[in-house]
Amino acid sequence: MxxxxxxxxxxxxxxxxxxxxxxxxxxxxxxxxxxxxxxxxxxxxxxxxxxxxxxxxxxxxxxxxxxxxxxxxxxxxxxxxATPEIPRSLRLMKALQAKGIPVFSLTNFGIGSYDFAATHYPFLREFDRDFISGHMGVTKPDPKIYEMVEAASGLHRHQLLFTDDRADNIATAHTFGWKTHLFEGPEGWAQRLVDEGLLSATEAA
Missing domain, CATH: 1.10.150 (DNA polymerase; domain 1)
Known part of the structure; x- marks a missing residue:
C-alpha cells in the first residue's frame, strides 16, 4: 500500500x-x-x-x-x-493532502534558489516532508539520496510512489523497489493516482 x-x-x-x-x-x-x-x-x-x-x-x-x-x-x-507552475499537478498535490495522504518533495534544488522560489510559489512550503538536494548534499540519481529518504521517512519499497520527469531518476528509484511514474504531463500522472486508488477520477480532475 x-x-x-x-x-x-x-x-x-x-x-x-x-x-x-x-x-x-x-x-x-x-x-x-x-x-x-x-x-x-x-x-x-x-x-x-x-x-x-x-x-x-x-x-x-x-x-x-x-x-x-x-x-x-x-x-x-x-x-x-522557473516558470510557470503546472496547475493540474498542484491540484493533484493538494487533493492527495486533502485525503490525508502524505506528500513529499524529492528535488534537485539549491538552498538559496529554493528559498527564493518559495517566495513566488508558497506551495513549496506545504509538503509534508521536504527532501531538497542542496540541504542533503547529494543529488538524484545518486542512490544515497534515495537511501536518505527511506531512512528519514521510515518508508520503503511499495510504500512510496514517486514521479519525476527524468528517466535516470526513475531508474534509480526502481532499484529500491519504489513505485514510480515517469512524468510526461499531469494527465498521465492523474490517471496513475486514480489507478493506484489514491484519488477518484473527480478528485484527480
Whole structure:
C-alpha cells in the first residue's frame, strides 16, 4: 500500500526551461554558443548540491567575460526560468493532502534558489516532508539520496510512489523497489493516482 507520494518539482510542479528563457532574450544561435562554451547545467548542479546560489553563478560569469551579463541572469532572472507552475499537478498535490495522504518533495534544488522560489510559489512550503538536494548534499540519481529518504521517512519499497520527469531518476528509484511514474504531463500522472486508488477520477480532475 502506498503510504506517501513523492513529487519531483522541476518540470513536474514548476516548468524549468533555462534554454527557453535565454531564447526569449537573445538570438538562438548566440544562446547555443554560450551553452556550448559554458557548462551552465554543471554550474547549476553545484548549486543543487549545496553551493551558494548567487556566489556560484557570479563566479562562473566572471570567468567568461563575453557572456558575463547573460550568465548573471541565471541568478538575477532565475524565477523567469522557473516558470510557470503546472496547475493540474498542484491540484493533484493538494487533493492527495486533502485525503490525508502524505506528500513529499524529492528535488534537485539549491538552498538559496529554493528559498527564493518559495517566495513566488508558497506551495513549496506545504509538503509534508521536504527532501531538497542542496540541504542533503547529494543529488538524484545518486542512490544515497534515495537511501536518505527511506531512512528519514521510515518508508520503503511499495510504500512510496514517486514521479519525476527524468528517466535516470526513475531508474534509480526502481532499484529500491519504489513505485514510480515517469512524468510526461499531469494527465498521465492523474490517471496513475486514480489507478493506484489514491484519488477518484473527480478528485484527480
Amino acid at each position: 502506498v503510504e506517501a507520494v513523492i513529487f519531483d518539482i522541476g518540470n513536474v510542479l514548476i516548468e524549468w526551461q533555462p534554454e527557453r528563457y535565454y531564447d526569449s532574450i537573445m538570438p538562438v544561435a548566440a544562446r547555443k554558443e554560450m551553452f556550448a562554451q559554458v557548462d551552465l547545467h554543471a554550474m547549476n548542479d553545484d548549486i543543487d548540491r549545496g553551493a551558494p546560489f548567487r556566489e556560484t553563478i557570479y563566479a562562473v560569469a566572471d570567468q567568461h567575460p563575453k557572456w558575463r551579463d547573460m550568465i548573471r541572469l541565471w541568478h538575477d532572472d532565475w524565477i523567469k526560468m
